[in-house]
Amino acid sequence: MEGRARSALPFVGMITVVLVQASNMVVMKMAMSDGMNKYTMLFYSYALSSLVLLPCPFVISRRSGTCPPLTLAVLRKIFLLALVGTVSRMCGYVGINYSSPVLGTAMMNLIPAFTFILAIISRMEKANWKSSSSQAKLVGTIASVLGASAATFYAGPPILRLPPPPSSIQPHRLVFLLSRQSNWILGGFILAAEAFLISLWYIIQVFILKDYPAVLNMMFYSMFFSTILSGLLSFVAVREPQAWILKVDVGMIAILYSALVDIVFRLTLTTWCLKKTGPVYISTFKPLGIVFAVGLGFIFLGETLYLGSLIGAIVIVMGFYGVVWGKSKEEEEKKMEGSGAGGGSLASSSHRIPLLQNRASSV
Known part of the structure; x- marks a missing residue:
């Protein structure tokens, strides 16, 4: 029972990650629609997240005695990770500013396909097309993307409506969330x-965790480099001094939510799940974001639930379980091979270790 509970933690963690990411898109859109500068918001979010993670490499890890040596090669990889992460987040801000969180959530469904391709190219993922596990992962990934596309771009007839919320609790900024521009x-x-860069961010993390498996330390150094990069970008792009002045409004709420919840909590939890399972597994959760978007819109914004959204959600769940089944099947095949090989492989096969855990967490 304890082993099953531990194996379920990455599943629960990634569900939380997707929900936080979808809600952060809404908060960011509201702040930018209210006049918040996207460049300064990016800088302040990274700066606050770096401040929160500051004790990690100096206090927490050294007290526990688990802090690995930080070499120059690892530091270069972390800088590359920060560069990719900063550019991807900036693309997210700009893309949402031009469109809406709904489209942003829809485009996140490209992450499983991009990650699957990059994992095969980097030889992190084995593609044995004659194996039922590989076929299930491929079909499940395609089904998730198609289901998310159907939920986003095909409406169909309405099947359930809720009365709209009273105008007194419906801010005018919410109009921007779903409006096509x-x-x-x-x-x-x-x-x-942004979706491609996030997939690349996953792959780079695997290489870093192979030599430096300290999740919180890696996140601090990455956020520190991102603060410097976003600060340079902001100083070049922002010409108005008033854009740097923080006010107690939706902009400050967005910075706090982005820094504490989306960056520190979500990215750290994502990295931990990546270390436990690998990039392909965590990327398969991204299509669930459109399910959350439809559900939150139906419950809190009084949007109509359409047949296309329901069909798309069902296809997403079927595809998701197809990928999970494929990963489980592949794990069983690895265990059988490990038990037959004997020797040192018996130690690694005595636990339920998902794909890529050995590569991601070995020193």
Whole structure:
């Protein structure tokens, strides 16, 4: 029972990650619609997250005695990780500013396909097309993307309605969340670039965790480098001094939510799940974001639930379980091979270790 509970932790963690990411898109859109500068918001979010993670490499890890040596090679990889992460987050801000959180959530469904391709190219994922596990992962990934696309772009007839909330509790900024703007196509391309960079961010993390398996330390150094990069970008792009002045409004709420919840909590939890399972597994949760978007819109914004959304959600769940079944099947095949090989492989096969855990956590 204890082993099953531990194996379920990455599942629960990734569900939380997707929910936080979807809600953060809404908060960011509301702040930018209220006049918050996206460049300064990026800088302040990274700066606050770095401050929160500051004790990790100096107090927590050294007290526990588990702090690995930080070499120059590892530091270069972390800087590359910070660069990719900063550019991807900036693409997300710009893309959502041009379009909406709904389109942003939809484009996140490209992450499983991008991650699957990059994992095969980098030889992190074995693609034996004759194996039922590989076929299930491929079909499940495609089904998740198709289901999310159907939920986003096909409405169909309405099947359930809720009365809209009273006008007194419906801020005018919420109109921006689902409105199609003239730069919708440009925003879609930028958000697609963000999805690719997030997939690349996963792959780079695997290489870093192989030599430096301290999650919180790696996150601090990455956020520190991102603070410097975003600060340089902000000083070049922002010309108005008043854009740097913080006010007690939705902009400050967005910075606090982005720094504490989306960056510190979500990214750290994502990295921990990545260390336990690998990049392909965590990327398969991204299509669930559109399910959360539809559900939150139906419950809190009084949106109509359409047949296309329901069909898309069902297909997403089927595809998701297809990938999970494929990963479980592949794990069983690895255990059988390990038990037959004998020797040192018996130690690694005595636990339920998901794909890529050995590569990601070995020193």
